[in-house]
Amino acid sequence: MDIQLIQHHLNPLSRKMFGEIQLHEEIDSTNADALRQLREGKVGNWIVLATSQSAGRGRRGRQWLSPKNAGIYISLVRLFEVNADALQALSLVTALSLRQALAKLGINDLSLKWPNDILHHKKKLAGILLELQQSADHCHVVFGVGINIALPEGAIEKIDRAVTDIAAICKEQDPTSSIPDSNRIIAELVNEMSANLEKYLDQGFVPFQALWNQADCYLDCDIVIENSSSRTIGKSLGVDESGGLILQSANGTKSVHGGEIFPSVHELP
Ligand code: BTN
Secondary structure: OOHHHHHHHOOHHHHHHOOOEEEEEEEOOHHHHHHHHHHOOOOOOEEEEEEEEOOOEOHHHOEOOOOOOOEEEEEEEEEEOOOHHHHOOHHHHHHHHHHHHHHHOOOOOEEEEOOOEEEEOOEEEEEEEEEEEEOOOOEEEEEEEEEEOOOOHHHHHHOOOOEOOHHHHHHHHOOOOOOOOHHHHHHHHHHHHHHHHHHHHHHOOHHHHHHHHHHEOOOOOEEEEEOOOOEEEEEEEEEOOOOOEEEEEOOEEEEEOOOEEEEOOOOOO
8 A cells, every 4th residue: 555646546635634644564443443543632634544454343233354465444533513413324424425425436347235335246245334533513424434355264254254355356357457547546535435425425325326225236125124122123224315225024114224224034135
């Protein structure tokens, strides 16, 4: 990874929004590092990148395996001068941004699993973990994104779900092609994020709703949604205009705002 190359591919809006990029050879977790800097009083927008993480964090307390040069490990830190309640759908906006960035580089056929997984043929390519630091009059969101680029065999075996990487997708799309440069992938992600964050602050989730539903791999499927306190079975009707998942169950239709989707027993993962 090369900070100057990344900056070279950033558009003017991104350069203005995320001018500072910090790159570490190895770190415990780019999200943890960003939160540490916030606790120490740093304010504003910046990016933390690492070529490997010794304690990469996943959703729901899971570990995110982060071997050296096998993936992109990035945290974008962004200051918002709005109440955190207005930021509910940001994880979906991040997933859409990554999908758009990869499409620009010729990586297509990616689907989304609510609220923020990026899949290729139902195998996980990338994960997103948002962490929040709230102050009296503002908040910072840490947008942590992990993208599998070329996972070593040993790592794939350690992960308890079907995973894929950019190398495998490119090989499948065109065996003679090479994989896009990671600096380009990072820059395109930051470019999409910068534009989409502006749009979200201006118009909310409404302009993203249809885009999400077109890419949602569980739309109209029977699913189970689990969170720390409950487990609900129903049919996914896609997301509403606030990014909540509309679930049709025996008790009626409701909008769900947190949790993890699993396919119901009627459908194979
Ligand atoms: C998930 O469980 O799907 C979310 C994975 C998020 C991993 C990324 S890698 C960069 C950033 N730093 C972390 O420790 N986690 C996120």
